[in-house]
Amino acid sequence: xxxxxxxxxxxxxxxxxxxxxxxxxxxxxxxxxxxxxxxxxxxxxxxxxxxxxxxxxxxxxxxxxxxxxxxxxxxxxxxxxxxxxxxxxxxxxxxxxxxxxxxxxxxxxxxxxxxxxxxxxxxxxxxxxxxxxxxxxxxxxxxxxxxxxxxxxxxxxxxxxxxxxxxxxxxxxxxxx
Amino acid sequence: xxxxxxxxxxxxxxxxxxxxxxxxxxxxxxxxxxxxxxxxxxxxxxxxxxxxxxxxxxxxxxxxxxxxxxxxxxxxxxxxxxxxxxxxxxxxxxxxxxxxxxxxxxxxxxxxxxxxxxxxxxxxxxxxxxxxxxxxxxxxxxxxxxxxxxxxxxxxxxxxxxxxxxxxxxxxxxxxxxxxxxxxxxxxxxxxxxxxxxxxxxxxxxxxxxxxxxxxxxxxxxxxxxx
Ligand SMILES: Nc1ncnc2c1ncn2[C@@H]1O[C@H](COP(=O)(O)OP(=O)(O)OP(=O)(O)O)[C@@H](O)[C@H]1O
Ligand SMILES: [Mg+2]
Numbered sequence: 001x002x003x004x005x006x007x008x009x010x011x012x013x014x015x016x017x018x019x020x021x022x023x024x025x026x027x028x029x030x031x032x033x034x035x036x037x038x039x040x041x042x043x044x045x046x047x048x049x050x051x052x053x054x055x056x057x058x059x060x061x062x063x064x065x066x067x068x069x070x071x072x073x074x075x076x077x078x079x080x081x082x083x084x085x086x087x088x089x090x091x092x093x094x095x096x097x098x099x100x101x102x103x104x105x106x107x108x109x110x111x112x113x114x115x116x117x118x119x120x121x122x123x124x125x126x127x128x129x130x131x132x133x134x135x136x137x138x139x140x141x142x143x144x145x146x147x148x149x150x151x152x153x154x155x156x157x158x159x160x161x162x163x164x165x166x167x168x169x170x171x172x173x174x175x176x177x
Numbered sequence: 178x179x180x181x182x183x184x185x186x187x188x189x190x191x192x193x194x195x196x197x198x199x200x201x202x203x204x205x206x207x208x209x210x211x212x213x214x215x216x217x218x219x220x221x222x223x224x225x226x227x228x229x230x231x232x233x234x235x236x237x238x239x240x241x242x243x244x245x246x247x248x249x250x251x252x253x254x255x256x257x258x259x260x261x262x263x264x265x266x267x268x269x270x271x272x273x274x275x276x277x278x279x280x281x282x283x284x285x286x287x288x289x290x291x292x293x294x295x296x297x298x299x300x301x302x303x304x305x306x307x308x309x310x311x312x313x314x315x316x317x318x319x320x321x322x323x324x325x326x327x328x329x330x331x332x333x334x335x336x337x338x339x340x341x342x343x344x345x346x347x348x349x350x351x352x353x354x355x356x357x358x359x360x361x362x363x364x365x366x367x368x369x370x371x372x373x374x375x376x377x378x379x380x381x382x383x384x385x386x387x388x389x390x391x392x393x394x395x396x397x398x399x400x401x402x403x404x
Binding site for chain 2: 122159
């Protein structure tokens, strides 16, 4: 999650005080992990230094809440580029789940029991997220959905692997140390 | 915790094919249990045994303290009509009837007078977002609409237990979610116990707990827990 680009994006929506920026960030992107003020101001000062944001005095005096941050053309270009760019397709070919299964088979540990346990914890988490979805607003629903679809994908892999465990064991054991 | 519904050591074969080989499951009143497992593992067969549709070769099924094994075919079919509701993957609506008649069907079969049955059936349409569809035939509904009609039919008679076999199997994920939201909300509201067969984890996540069926046996700890 890129905090600088996200804050820039919020600034393109409207010039803001640091305080409002934090509030908007927390509303949309900070569910379960809000952004500390320190990080907001540190990020804004870096963006200012790099010419992506300028400061605009809205009322006389000093103190951070008197200043509004305004996005520059350079900042806006950066936001556009970033928004259009696909993210590297993630799920890595080898996850920790995969490593555990292969090692368990190699070392003659109960891989099926591990997979059953993994399945139970994934489903328990999915139940929690489903409860969140039933009570939350649309933003919470969207976030929970994203997590749910990913957990579901893991679980499908867990099921497929469980079904092929014997064949997998044979193949792995063929490679001698 | 006393179970409202339980299977103990249930075995059942179709000819030479063993479908259940000693399945145990115990469901508490008001609980929503998801039954998961690979294709062909015996989930639907277990559901049919629990619902008294199939009689096991060995083992016992009890509902509300009554051994289903001891009941005649007739008594089991009365039990299904009076105490159980059903929703299957494909709604299995009667194509010759309107949707409201389809929903009223369990009431009519239970001897409720026609006008009263239709009135009670109608009450479900608003609740399930089906307003205006009362006089359509099932062929004139989308899959999601038909499945909500089937859900209303499964619940209209206020069953103690709802048996659902892949109720969202033919739907896309958002429509399936809508059906599950309604199913769970209504079951909770009425205190209906639900046995939900599904291979989809996102559907199973609506349940209070899940059990796995593998090779005709229930493999995850199967004790009933309070909802
Ligand atoms: N009416 C039947 N006649 C013969 N064999 C049957 C019948 N119904 C089920 N079986 C067999 O019993 C076994 C269990 O079937 P069941 O329908 O319970 O599986 P399931 O877990 O519900 O599978 P799916 O996820 O594919 O619906 C399978 O081997 C199946 O072929
Ligand atoms: Mg089945």
